[in-house]
Amino acid sequence: MIAREEWHSFVTDPARAGRHLSNIGKSVGHSSATPVEPSVLAEFLERLSNSDASVELIASIVDLTSSDYIDFCTRQLPPLLDSLANEKVGETAVVGPMLRGNTRWDLTAIGRTSGRLLPTQFVTRLPQRSFALPENALVRWLVDDLTRTVKLVESSIGSKALLPQLSIIREGCEEALRHQWFREVPPPRWLDSPMRLAAQRQRLPAYRLASVLATRRQRYSQKDRTSRWRHILELLAVNWLAPVSDDDLFELFALVMVLDLLEHELGLGAPTQYGLAAPGRDHIALFTAGAGSIRVYFDQSPVSVLGCKSYQLKILDAHDGVRGVGRRPDVMLVHDSPAGRRVIFVEVKKTADGSYISDSVYKALGYISDFRDLWGAETMNPKIVVLFPEGIAPRVQSSIGNQEVVLASAFDRTSLVSSLRASLGL
DSSP: OHHHHHHHHHHTOTTOOGGGGSOOSTTEEEEEOSOOOHHHHHHHHHTBTTHHHHHHHHHHHHHHTSHHHHHIIIIIHHHHHHTOOOEEEEEEEEEOSSOOSEEOHHHHHHHHHHTSSOTTOEEEEEEEEEOOOHHHHHHHHHHHHHHHHHHHHHHHHOTTTOOHHHHHHHHHHHHHHTOTTGGGSOOOSSOOHHHHHHHHHOSSHHHHHHHHHHHHHHHTTOSOHHHHHHHHHHHHHHEEEEESSHHHHHHHHHHHHHHHHHHTTTOOOSOSEEOOOOTTOOOSEEEEETTEEEEEEESOOHHHHTOOOOHHHHHHHTSSSOOOOOOOOSEEEEEEETTEEEEEEEEEOOOOOHHHHHHHHHHHHHHHHHTHHHHTTOOOSOSEEEEESSSOOOSOGGGGGGOSEEEEETTOHHHHHHHHHHHHTO
C-alpha cells in the first residue's frame, strides 16, 4: 500500500497534469485528488491533439463517472417516473351517442346546424392528464443529454472500452424513454430558468437532484467557449479517471515519470503536444529534440503505430489454427532525427518475486527478437528498461550503455535518465 500511495502521489502532483493520461476504458474509475495548478492544466488541455474534441471527451467521461448520475439513473429516476407530476386539462372531442365530460351545447348546436355533426353526436370537453410540465421537461432534457453524451463517448472510444458506469447510465435513460408517461413529455429545445425553478420547488427529491445535474451538464455544453472552458478546468483540476488496479497505476506512474525525465533531466522542456490514452490513438506525447522529435507511446504496438514487422506474428501467420496480435510494450519512445531513428521500450512489472523478475528479463529479450527490425544493425543500448517497484538497480551506472536490457526501480531517476540518454542519443 505504501508503494501505491507513492505512485499515486507522484501522478497527482499539482505541478503536473499527467493524471489525465490514464487509459480511458473499463480499468479506470472516477476519483479526486489535490487540484492541478491552473496554468499547468490549461497548458495541458491546450496542447491536446484535436484539442476541443479531446477536452470535451475527457470532461464528459470524468463528469459522468461520478456517483451522482448513476444514483439518479438507478435509484431516483425509476420511482420519479411512476410519480411524474401532471395536471388535468380539458380536451375538446366529439362523442356520442352517450354523453361524457362537460358538454359544449353551443358548439354542438353549431355543428349540427352546419351538418358536421350527426343528431346523436355532441361536442364535449374531456378531462385529460398532461405531463407537459416544466419540471418534467427538465428531466427529459437531462435524460436526452445523458443519452446523447454516452453515445458520443462510445463513438469516440468504441463499445468495448465503454466504462461500465456509462453503460448503467445509458440503460437507465433508455428505460425512462420507454416509460408510458415519460414518453408524453415533449423534448425541450433548451434548458431554461422556469424549468429549473419548477424542479427545485417539487416535493420529490429526485426533481431537485435532476435540476442540479442538468445545470451541471449545461455548463459543459455552453456555446460560450470561455465559460465552458472555465467550468471544465474546475472539473478536471480535481477529478480524474484513476486506474483501479495497482498494476495499471504503476504503468501510469512509469509513463508520467518518463515524461518528467524528458522534460527536466534531459532538458527537452514540456511536450509540444499530448494525446489522450483512448483507443485508436497516436502518440501520447510529442517532444521537440533539436532537429528531430521524440514521440512517446503508451500501451501501443509497434506494429500498428510504427508499421514494424513482428516476427512472432510472421510465425503465427504461417500456421493454421492459431492467430495473435502485436505485442504492446507499456511505454515506447521513438527519437526521429536527421541521424536516423532510435527506439527504447520501458516495461513495467509490479513484482518483487525473484522468479517473476527473471521471467521479465526473458520477456524483454523476446521483445528484442520479435521487433528486431526496430533496431536493425544499430548497436545502441539499452533497448529495453524493465521497471520494478523497488530494490533493483544497475551495479555500475557506466555499464548501462553495454546492456540490451536494464533493470531499475521506480524512483531510480539516475538509472532511468542514463538509460534514456544512452538509447535515444540525447
